[in-house]
Amino acid sequence: MFDKSIFDTELRKLDAYAESGYFLALHIRFTSPLMFFQTYKQDWIEHYSSNGYVLRDPMTAWSFSTTGTTRWSNRRVPDPFGIFKEAKKFGLNYGMTASCGPILSRTVCSIARSDREFEDGEMAEVAVLVQRLHDMAEPTTRLTKAQHEALKAIADGHRHAAAAAMLGISESALKLRLASARDRLMARTTAEAIQRAKDYNLL
DSSP states (O other), rough: OOOOOHHHHHHGGGTTOOOOOOOOOOOTTTTTEEEEEOOOOOOHHHHHHHHHGTTTTTHHHHHHHHOEEETTTTSSSSOOOOHHHHHHTTTTTTTEEEEOOOGGGGGEEEEEEEEEEOHHHHHHHHHHHHHHHHHHHHHOOOOHHHHHHHHHHTTTTTOOHHHHHTSSOOOOHHHHHHHHHHHHHHSSSSHHHHHHHHTTTTO
């Protein structure tokens, strides 16, 4: 069962390595991650997004072609659009990327520094941490009967009162079931939980 407090404690450990911020996408499926975190400065985030760099980022291609770790300075990783040069204008002078998990549920983490290259030992530690976060965020493979019924009722278009009446429970009980389903699916909203349940063929 996913424990958010333990996950958050592990996630905060990335801060010790990411002097200039990080990007973490967990369990990327159909181009969308199950969970996503980013601590880069806002000006770089906006510049990266407005220029559509994600499709041209050399680390995107590298991450989906292999697993392990690499430095951004790796000369065997081509950067035809000069994105690393652009990143340096925003203080992201050095970086590393870690990639793990199967191709259909890949986790990618990029971390930046302004002052120096990452040491081999640090990269190995980050790889272990990213793998741990990947394992902790593994998507659920099942819902309880109560969670399934509650989500399906809402997915079918019923409002809370009608869904509760249909299931023969109180509206507050329905809300508790929906909340537990959100927790199980690591979703922030019921709509997000419904979409994830569909993605995982649970609804």
